Each structure stands twice: as C-alpha cells, then as structure tokens.
Amino acid sequence: MDRVRGISKRPFLLGLLLLILISLATSPLYAAQYTVILLTSIFMYIVITVSWTMFSGPTGYISLASAAFFGVGIYTSAILGRALPLPFVICIGGLVSFCLALLVGALTLRLRGIYFVMFTFGLVELLLHFILWWEVNITGTTGRVVPTVSNTTVYYLMLITFVILMLTAYFIRHSKFGLALQSIGEYEEAAAHRGINVTALKTITFAISALFMGAAGAIMATRWTYIDPRIAFNPLVSFMPVLMAIFGGMGQLYGPIIGAAVFTYLEEFLITRFPYYYMLIFGIIMVVAILYLPDGLVGLIQKLWKRISESKYADT
Amino acid sequence: MPILEGKGVTKYFGGLAAVSNLDFTVEQGELLGLIGPNGAGKTTVFNLISAALVPKSGTIKFKGKNITGLKPYKICRMGVARTFQSVKIFANMPVLDNVVLGSFFGVSTGNSSADAVREATELLEFVGLSQLKATPAKDLTLANQKRLEIAGALATKPELLLLDEIMAGLNSTEVAQAMELVSRIRDKKITIIMIEHVMKAIMNMCERIMVLHHGEKIAEGTPKEVATSKKVIEVYLGEKAHAGS
Numbered sequence: 001m002d003r004v005r006g007i008s009k010r011p012f013l014l015g016l017l018l019l020i021l022i023s024l025a026t027s028p029l030y031a032a033q034y035t036v037i038l039l040t041s042i043f044m045y046i047v048i049t050v051s052w053t054m055f056s057g058p059t060g061y062i063s064l065a066s067a068a069f070f071g072v073g074i075y076t077s078a079i080l081g082r083a084l085p086l087p088f089v090i091c092i093g094g095l096v097s098f099c100l101a102l103l104v105g106a107l108t109l110r111l112r113g114i115y116f117v118m119f120t121f122g123l124v125e126l127l128l129h130f131i132l133w134w135e136v137n138i139t140g141t142t143g144r145v146v147p148t149v150s151n152t153t154v155y156y157l158m159l160i161t162f163v164i165l166m167l168t169a170y171f172i173r174h175s176k177f178g179l180a181l182q183s184i185g186e187y188e189e190a191a192a193h194r195g196i197n198v199t200a201l202k203t204i205t206f207a208i209s210a211l212f213m214g215a216a217g218a219i220m221a222t223r224w225t226y227i228d229p230r231i232a233f234n235p236l237v238s239f240m241p242v243l244m245a246i247f248g249g250m251g252q253l254y255g256p257i258i259g260a261a262v263f264t265y266l267e268e269f270l271i272t273r274f275p276y277y278y279m280l281i282f283g284i285i286m287v288v289a290i291l292y293l294p295d296g297l298v299g300l301i302q303k304l305w306k307r308i309s310e311s312k313y314a315d316t
Numbered sequence: 317m318p319i320l321e322g323k324g325v326t327k328y329f330g331g332l333a334a335v336s337n338l339d340f341t342v343e344q345g346e347l348l349g350l351i352g353p354n355g356a357g358k359t360t361v362f363n364l365i366s367a368a369l370v371p372k373s374g375t376i377k378f379k380g381k382n383i384t385g386l387k388p389y390k391i392c393r394m395g396v397a398r399t400f401q402s403v404k405i406f407a408n409m410p411v412l413d414n415v416v417l418g419s420f421f422g423v424s425t426g427n428s429s430a431d432a433v434r435e436a437t438e439l440l441e442f443v444g445l446s447q448l449k450a451t452p453a454k455d456l457t458l459a460n461q462k463r464l465e466i467a468g469a470l471a472t473k474p475e476l477l478l479l480d481e482i483m484a485g486l487n488s489t490e491v492a493q494a495m496e497l498v499s500r501i502r503d504k505k506i507t508i509i510m511i512e513h514v515m516k517a518i519m520n521m522c523e524r525i526m527v528l529h530h531g532e533k534i535a536e537g538t539p540k541e542v543a544t545s546k547k548v549i550e551v552y553l554g555e556k557a558h559a560g561s
Contacts (some may be wrong), residue, residue: 072534176420176429179409186406193366195392195421195472 001087002290024159028152040223042264043158044216045244047165047262050253051212052242057250058181062102065104067237068127068136069210073217074224076233078144081222086149089159090218097214098207103179105203128233135229143228146221157219165212168254172205181205183220199244229257229260245287249296258297317380317478318398319344319507320365325374327360327531329464334360334496336372342509347502349522349539350511353551357531358511359401365509366398367391371504395423397474399465401481407454412455414464415439423470426486428540436471443467443497445455459490466497470506477501479510483517495521519543527551 021222028036048066056063073093108119135141172178181218182200183191190197221227241260248259266285270278320342327335333358334348342348350358363369365376367388375384381418383391397418406414412433413450419432427435443463448456451463462482469477481496483491495517502508512518518525518539527535542548 042366176417176432179413179417182423183406184415186405186408189368189401190404190406192388193368193392193398193419194418194468195389195423195425196417197387197389 021163025156028155033151036151037072038268040151040155040158041268042261043155043162044071044220045240045260046236046257047158047162048213048217049164049241049244049248050165050169051209051216053174053245053250053256054198055181055209055259055298056242057245057256058178059202059205060119060185061109061202061210062242063120063206064117064242065101065210066237066241067124067215067233068120069101069213070217070237071098071124071127071229071233072097072221073214073219074221074227076214077218078227078232081147086153086157086222090161090215093131093218094211094215097217098211101207101210102203105206106199109199109202109206111297112113121235124203124233124235124238128229130234131229143226143231143266145226146224149222152225154219154223158216160221161212161215166210168208169253172208175200177205211308242304243286245296247286247293247296249293249298251295252298255296255298262297319346319379320509321377322365323375323377324363324481325361325364326372327357327369328372329363333441333531335371335528338528338531340526340531340533342507343409345502345505346507346524347522347526348509350509350519350528351513351515351518351525351542352528352534352560353547355530356528358528359480361528362398362480362509362511364444364479365391373514387485389421391418392421392472392474393423395473396478397422397469397476398478399469399480401463401484403458403461403463403465403542404460405453405468406453407417410450411440411445411453411456411464412436412449415467418468418471419473440468442470442500444493454553457516458488459493462486462494463497466501470501474506476507476509479508479512479519481511481513483512483514491517498530 023040027039043156048070052063052066056062073096076096077091078088080092084092098238106121108116111119136275146300172181180191180196180201182192182203183196188198217232221232224231241256244263246258246259247263248257249255267282270281274281289296295302319343320340322338322340325335325338325340326333336355341407350361352358354561356381360369364371367383367386367390369452370385375382377383377446378391378394378396381394383394383396391441411485415436416432419427419435436447437449445460445463445467447497448460449456451553458497466479466482471493482498486494493553493554498510523541524537525539526533527545529551534547534551535542537545
C-alpha cells in the first residue's frame with residue numbers, strides 16, 4: 001500500500017522540485033535586489049546546515065568546526081581572488097577545507113562525545129588566532145579586501161553549490177554509506193565488526209561536508225568586500241547550523257533546509273522589526289522549539305499531515 | 317590446516333593477565349565450546365580474535381594468515397564474524413537494515429542494494445524474523461535481538477562465527493530454539509566457537525570444549541573428557557566439594 005502510494009507520488013514530487021528550482025533560478029530576473037540578497041543568505045545557511053547534517057546527523061558526532069571550514073573558504077577567496085577566476089577560487093576554497101578536514105578528522109574522530117565537540121570548536125579559535133598572528137607578524141596586514149562580483153552572480157553561485165550539495169547529500173543518504181554512517185551513530189563498535197571501515201568513512205564524510213562549507217565561504221567572501229580573521233572565523237557560524245538543523249529536524253533530508261530557511265528569514269525579520277529585542281525573541285523561539293518540537297519543524301509537519309490524512313480516511 | 321590458530325596469546329588488563337600464553341586451534345567445520353567461570357577470559361579471547369583488543373604478545377592465524385593487529389573491519393572482511401555478550405544491534409534502525417548492513421560491508425563488498433536486501437531477507441527467514449522486518453530493532457524481545465545479531469553477523473558471510481553467550485537470559489523454549497538455530501548454522505558449513513553457560517547446550521552440541529580459568533587453558537577435549545576432568549570439577553565446584561565426593 002505504502003509502496004504504491006510512494007511510486008505515484010514520485011513524479012509529482014520531482015515536478016514540484018523542478019518547479020521550485022526554476023522559480024529560484026529565474027528569481028533575479030523579476031525579484032528585487034533585496035530579495036536576491038536575502039535568498040543568498042538563506043542559501044548560504046542552507047548549504048552550511050545541510051553539509052553539517054550530512055556528517056553530524058547520522059553519526060551523532062556534533063562538530064563545531066563549521067566556522068573553521070567556512071573561514072578557510074573566505075580566506076582562500078581573499079588571497080586568491082585577484083589571481084584566479086572565481087569558479088577556480090571556489091573550488092580551491094572547498095578543496096583546502098576538504099584537506100584540512102581530512103587531517104583534523106584523522107586526528108580527532110577517535111574522540112567521542114563532548115571531547116570531539118570541544119576539539120572542533122577549539123579548531124575555530126586556533127585558526128582564528130593563527131591567522132591573526134600571521135597577518136600581524138608576517139604579512140603586516142589586519143584585514144583584506146576581496147574583489148567583489150554582482151549580487152546576482154553570488155546568488156547563482158550559491159544556488160549551484162546548493163544543488164550540487166543536495167545531490168551529494170541525497171546520494172550519500174541513499175547509498176550503503178548512508179546506512180553505514182547511521183550504524184556508526186547507533187553503535188560504532190558493532191559497525192566496525194560488521195566490516196565497516198569506520199575511521200575512513202567518518203573522516204571522508206567529515207571532509208566532504210567541509211568541502212561545501214569552504215565553497216560557501218569562498219562565495220560569500222566576495223559579497224562582504226572587506227574581511228579580517230574575526231569576521232571570517234565568526235564562532236556563530238559554528239553554532240548556527242546546529243541550531244538550524246535541530247529547528248528543522250534531522251530525520252529527513254529537507255529538515256535542515258526548512259530549518260535554515262525559516263531561521264534565516266526569522267532572523268532577518270526580527271532584526272528589522274525589533275532591532276533591540278531580536279536576540280531575546282530568537283532565544284525564546286529556540287527554547288520553545290526544543291521543548292515542544294523534538295523532531296523539529298519537519299516532525300510537526302509530519303504530525304499534522306498524519307492527522308489530516310487520518311481524518312480523511314475516517315470520513316470515507 | 318586449522319581454520320584458526322592461536323599461539324602464546326597474552327593480554328593484560330593493568331597487572332592482571334586476562335588471557336595468558338594461550339594456545340588454541342579450531343578445525344574447519346568444527347563447533348568448539350569455550351567455557352569457564354566468570355572472569356576466566358572467554359570474552360577476552362573473542363575480543364582478541366575479532367581485534368576489538370590487541371594482544372600484548374602471541375599470534376593469531378586465520379586460514380594460515382597472521383591476523384594479529386589487523387583492524388576489526390579487516391578481520392570481518394576476511395570471514396570472521398561475531399556477536400556480543402551484551403547484544404549490540406543498531407537499535408533505531410529497522411530489523412532489515414540491521415542485516416542489510418552486513419551484506420553490504422562483509423566479505424563481499426561489491427553487493428548491489430537489491431542483492432543485499434535479498435540476502436538479508438533470506439537470512440531473516442533463516443533465523444525466523446521475517447515477520448518483523450520493518451520493526452525498529454530496539455522493540456524486539458531479547459531472544460529476537462540475539463537472533464537479529466546472529467543474522468547480521470551471518471550477513472557478512474563468515475567462515476568462522478564467534479557466538480558469545482547467545483543463550484544467556486533466554487527461557488528454556490528460547491534456549492531450545494537457539495540450539496536448533498546453531499545446528500542449522502553448522503549445516504551451512506560455518507565453523508563456530510561458542511561461549512556458553514548453558515551446559516545442556518554445550519555438552520550436547522560441541523565436539524570439543526576448551527575450559528579457561530584465570531586466562532589459562534585448564535582442560536580441552538570432548539564433552540565427556542571435560543566433564544570428568546578433575547581440574548574442571550575443582551574449578552567449577554571448588555576443591556572441597558571434590559574432596560568430599
């Protein structure tokens with residue numbers, strides 16, 4: 001029964017996705033500049049949140065290193081921005097983050113629980129202070145100017161990154177490696193005894209998630225024009241994806257997307273309407289969400305949907 | 317050539333020798349029982365074979381190849397699977413996925429997902445869980461969780477299966493079913509080492525029994541030989557009981 005419904009729903013779902021994608025891709029043609037900029041921020045957070053969830057969701061290793069990988073992308077863009085065309089810069093930003101994550105992952109993914117959390121957060125601070133020291137003592141600068149491109153270009157680059165990320169996340173989730181990542185989160189020791197190379201799998205997935213964060217950083221740097229280590233390695237970027245993923249719900253692939261989109265829009269809305277109280281309201285919303293939406297917004301939607309479809313069956 | 321061979325295997329926990337200078341061999345197709353009082357080092361032997369622990373000294377050979385110091389996933393892919401004394405299943409995953417995982421990552425890693433699901437479905441039927449495919453593993457009874465763990469281990473296509481107290485905590489009907497399952501696994505030509513406290517099962521099913529005490533082998537032989545061994549009776553019943561008889 002379920003399977004039959006699943007098959008008949010699929011073309012409809014694909015069509016809907018395509019429609020959304022087309023409307024998003026054409027939006028710079030008719031939407032206001034402000035909307036395009038807002039959408040870019042939304043996509044930036046979606047990219048970071050989805051890539052965070054790709055690793056931390058199934059494995060349960062809570063990484064707070066997002067800001068580090070994002071910042072590495074930003075700095076790559078600042079250093080190479082003038083020398084190379086932007087698409088190359090973005091790829092290199094992603095690759096540098098990827099390599100950093102491989103190294104860090106190989107060293108730290110044997111730590112569990114709070115130790116892993118602490119270390120990953122420490123990485124953000126380490127890079128921040130290292131680059132601060134480097135800039136002051138070696139290059140003699142404190143900040144850098146990044147060559148800018150138009151808002152529309154930034155938007156399209158972010159959208160492309162988002163699409164590639166979603167395809168990657170989808171394939172990982174539905175492959176045997178997705179299952180293996182989940183089993184690591186459930187019982188790592190047992191997973192190892194079922195023939196899964198847990199260390200390699202964790203490290204590579206961690207690195208893939210870092211790749212997208214680095215790419216997002218490299219893109220966003222071009223919009224900010226001026227960056228310094230404190231802007232690039234903003235610890236908030238480490239916490240946001242965690243909150244957004246929890247807010248949206250990690251059970252489904254689209255959970256973090258909804259979470260990040262609603263969250264970013266909410267932030268924007270509150271900042272403009274209640275510039276003094278926005279953090280307070282934000283905090284209250286977060287507390288309420290954690291207390292009453294254990295499965296995030298997606299959980300709420302699923303619950304409502306179930307209620308609607310049940311009442312429909314009750315009528316017939 | 318024996319399928320598994322250990323020479324001088326030693327493991328210390330702090331100053332305590334959990335397993336000391338243990339030699340053992342397991343022949344192809346054999347069902348070897350591993351018994352001994354609590355703390356004798358039985359599970360440690362399993363942990364050493366499956367590489368959950370690394371021995372301090374000694375070598376373990378599987379099909380003539382030295383496997384000491386390899387990672388657990390490598391040992392699994394070579395054809396050694398195990399279950400755990402305290403059931404270790406993937407609690408929030410459906411029963412089917414628990415088994416599919418083994419088909420994907422065990423000895424044959426190139427399985428397509430259709431093959432893996434088919435194999436897993438067959439194995440669930442084999443252990444008698446096909447009705448519960450979609451149930452989250454944590455909702456199963458203990459006996460069924462143990463069956464599920466065995467199915468998951470079998471999915472990796474082992475030649476040697478290590479069963480660690482699969483009958484502990486089961487009622488007598490369930491013990492009988494577990495014994496029947498073990499004999500059906502043997503029919504698949506899989507070599508088995510089993511740790512068990514249920515003597516009925518050990519005595520009836522094993523061709524050979526190895527008795528451990530304080531990490532040392534104190535007896536080895538057919539069930540009859542072991543049951544009449546002076547040393548074994550001493551260890552299990554105490555010296556006085558033996559003297560009094």
